[in-house]
Amino acid sequence: MRITSLHVAYLALTTVGCVELQYAAAPTDRPEVTDASDVAIAMDARDVRDVPDVRDVPDVRDVPDVSVVTDVRDVPDVPDVPRDVPVDMPVGFEPTVVTLQSATASFSQPMYEVTHAIDSNPAGGQGWGIAPPGIGAVSEESAVFEFMSTTPASTNGTRVVITMVNNVAGFRLASFRFALTTAARDQFANGLVSGGNLGLPGIWTTPLTFVSAAATNAVTIAYDAGAFLTSPGMTASTYTITLDVTASQLTGLRLDAIRNPAIPGGGPGNGMGNNPGNFIVSDLQVSVSRRP
Ligand SMILES: [Ca+2]
Numbered sequence: 001m002r003i004t005s006l007h008v009a010y011l012a013l014t015t016v017g018c019v020e021l022q023y024a025a026a027p028t029d030r031p032e033v034t035d036a037s038d039v040a041i042a043m044d045a046r047d048v049r050d051v052p053d054v055r056d057v058p059d060v061r062d063v064p065d066v067s068v069v070t071d072v073r074d075v076p077d078v079p080d081v082p083r084d085v086p087v088d089m090p091v092g093f094e095p096t097v098v099t100l101q102s103a104t105a106s107f108s109q110p111m112y113e114v115t116h117a118i119d120s121n122p123a124g125g126q127g128w129g130i131a132p133p134g135i136g137a138v139s140e141e142s143a144v145f146e147f148m149s150t151t152p153a154s155t156n157g158t159r160v161v162i163t164m165v166n167n168v169a170g171f172r173l174a175s176f177r178f179a180l181t182t183a184a185r186d187q188f189a190n191g192l193v194s195g196g197n198l199g200l201p202g203i204w205t206t207p208l209t210f211v212s213a214a215a216t217n218a219v220t221i222a223y224d225a226g227a228f229l230t231s232p233g234m235t236a237s238t239y240t241i242t243l244d245v246t247a248s249q250l251t252g253l254r255l256d257a258i259r260n261p262a263i264p265g266g267g268p269g270n271g272m273g274n275n276p277g278n279f280i281v282s283d284l285q286v287s288v289s290r291r292p
Contacts, residue, residue: 088154089153089156089289090290093154093289093290095289096287097286098148099148100148100253100286101146102146103117103145103189104143104190104191104192105128105143105144106141106143107130108129108194109128109131111129112128114193117281118145118284122165122282123282124236126282128279128281131274138269138275138276138278140259141268142254143257144188144189144255145252145254146185146189147251147252147253150249152248152288153249155248156290156292157247158244158248158250159288160180160244160288161242161287161288161289162178162240162253163238163241163283164239165281165284166239166281166282167283168280169234169236170270170271171270171279172234172235172237173257173268174260174268174270175228175262175268176258177226177227178208178253178254178255179204179253179254180204180243180247180250180253181206181250181252181253182249183199183203183252184251185251187199187200188203188252188254199252206245206247207246208226209243209245210223210243211242211243211244214239215237215240216238218233219231219233221239221241229263232264245291253286257269265278
């Protein structure tokens, strides 16, 4: 092959390029290897200009766990509320059923234990009665029930709607009183259907405000000084009683059956016969909402 000037120029260019590459790949401050003893030094040598300044490396102990960091753009603006303070019941809070439990009474008629008042079975005979053994008038008796869940906090108070089903004609509870409490559940309602723990009187002093009372089957309900008295008559009836309390976070309900001479048998129920004043409360239900 004849070497032309073009070949010479090409060789010159590639030679220059190789030289430049060799210079680029060989930093001038790298220790020069002059003999075998210098090889170890050369192998350990690093271009210190490429090593990050360790003073700038964050201490990993100070770095937050990124797995729990959320994109702050997605985090809603949360009010600064301590964790153990319940959120207030919102305006318009829908009436919510409160589950009753640990039915407890001062006395229950055998077969008509107070537990039947919250067994979700409103059938007539499945209720709370208080007839004593044998023949004789009944005494005033009381029952208490725990709320399975404490009702929501509400700075405005709580509206309580109580539904009492009396499904046995001639055995309506006609004279009674309700009370509510915020006491701890271990202070009342030990589940005994007779001789049960009703709690100290002081836990049932939550002030109540009467709102309304309605009843089915043309029964009317009068309210006076904390007590309810229904109109005479033997018909079965379901009562709907609405009360307001300034308290919230309620834990229980008390029902007192109270004697009243206005009732033919003397009350509290309108039962006659062997046990005047007896009644059968077939079912009790409670719902709560924010006090308007
Ligand atoms: Ca029942």
